[in-house]
Amino acid sequence: MRIDKYLANMNVGSRKEVHLLIKKGIVAVNGVTVKTPKQQVKESDQVTVNGDAVDYQKYHYFLLNKPKGVLSATEDRSQPTVISLLAPQDRYQGIVPVGRLDKDTTGLLLLTNDGQLNHELLAPNKHVDKIYRAKIAGVADDETVKTFAAGMTLGDGTKLQPAELTILAQDVDHDTSEIEIKIREGKYHQIKRMFGAVGMKVVELERISMGQLTLPEDLKRGEYLELQLDDIMK
Structure with missing residues (x-):
């Protein structure tokens, strides 16, 4: 790739800023000063800016x-x-x-x-599990667990895969619950809509895991x- 793209991809600066660095003569490839931003460079080349190495990493x-x-x-x-x-x-x-x-x-x-x-x-089709922890307005019970485990069809016809619901705490006096739920989908507002379908409301929602x-x-x-x-x- 071009040296200006290489450095811009590594957040050394914008293309325009990289061009100025090259014009100042402080960019080098394998110890040789770069004269033009069009110079081709490989990921294996040793690139420095003002003497500091800039190692290429494609993905972050x-x-x-x-x-x-x-x-x-x-x-x-x-x-x-x-x-x-x-x-x-x-x-x-x-x-x-x-x-x-x-x-x-x-x-x-x-x-x-x-x-x-x-x-x-x-x-x-990759079936990547996602686990959430939530506070619920409403008392989730064994029937809620079974309903989620069976797979739900929401009011608008959206069909959901089975979800694994774990009840962490119930407070009947205050009509609240704390739960964990494992799903394999990520449909729009899915967990909020699931609890809404059984007459409850998600008050707080946190994702605690995704895949590994x-x-x-x-x-x-x-x-x-x-x-x-x-x-x-x-």
Whole structure:
């Protein structure tokens, strides 16, 4: 690829900024100063900017603990997005969230520029489990567990695969429950609609795992960590 694309992809700067660095004579490939932004470079080449090595990494993976009030989108004119939570040096070209969490849903969200992995994790036939923890207005009981396990058909005709519901706590006096639910789909507002179909309401919702990934207990809301592909596809 061209050296200006290589450096722009590695967030050294925009194409225009990279051109200025090249003009200053501080970009080198294998020890030789670059004269033109059109120079071709391979991933195996040794690239430096002002003496500092810039190693090429094609794909990047970030595990974010999404806070409330943030959109699972790459950009928005008026509201913060999950991309805006990344440090500037980590906003690599093509980074997108894998699937979506609603604006008021928190927890595990993977961000990557690896389109194939994105497909692998989201394709319905791949059966990637997702586990959520929630607080519910309403008392979930054994009948709720059986209803979810049997597979539901929502009021609009949407058919859902069986879901595994675990009741963590019930408070009959306050008409609330705490639950965990495992699903293999990611339909629009799916968990909220499922509980709505049995006369309950989701008050708080957090995703705690997706496939092989589990949300680290010490990762605070709005924080993220970088992963390797092996961490995701064990």
